[in-house]
Amino acid sequence: xxxxxxxxxxxxxxxxxxxxxxxxxxxxxxxxxxxxxxxxxxxxxxxxxxxxxxxxxxxxxxxxxxxxxxxxxxxxxxxxxxxxxxxxxxxxxxxxxxxxxxxxxxxxxxxxxxxxxxxxx
Numbered sequence: 737x738x739x740x741x742x743x744x745x746x747x748x749x750x751x752x753x754x755x756x757x758x759x760x761x762x763x764x765x766x767x768x769x770x771x772x773x774x775x776x777x778x779x780x781x782x783x784x785x786x787x788x789x790x791x792x793x794x795x796x797x798x799x800x801x802x803x804x805x806x807x808x809x810x811x812x813x814x815x816x817x818x819x820x821x822x823x824x825x826x827x828x829x830x831x832x833x834x835x836x837x838x839x840x841x842x843x844x845x846x847x848x849x850x851x852x853x854x855x856x857x
Contacts, residue, residue: 737771738798739827742786742806747818752777752784760786763809768801783822795826 746752753759757773764770774787788802803824810816 737791738795740788740799740802741827742802743823745783745820745822753815760809764805799826
C-alpha cells in the first residue's frame with residue numbers, strides 16, 4: 737500500500753466541503769484499490785492535501801490512481817469548481833528505506849548520507 741499526497745489549490749473563497757474525503761473515495765472506480773482517504777487543510781485555507789492510500793504493485797501506479805481519482809472528484813463535484821491539482825507524489829518513509837539498504841546483502845562500499853539527509857536524533 738502506498739500513501740500518495742495530492743495537493744489541491746483552492747480559489748480564495750472556496751472552503752473544502754464537508755465529507756470531502758468520503759467524496760474522493762466515492763469517485764474511485766472498481767479496480768483502483770483506494771483503501772482510505774485523509775485530508776489536511778492548509779492553515780491559510782489556500783489548499784488541501786489529499787492523502788490517498790492505494791494498494792498497487794508499484795509506486796508510480798499508485799500515484800497515477802491517486803491523481804486520477806482526485807482529478808475525477810474535482811471535475812464531478814460542482815462545489816469544487818476552480819480547484820486545481822498542484823502536485824502529486826507518494827510519501828516516502830525514510831526508516832523503511834533505511835532498513836532496506838541496511839539489509840542489502842551486496843558487499844561493497846556505500847556512500848555515507850550527507851548531513852542534510854540524516855534524520856535528527
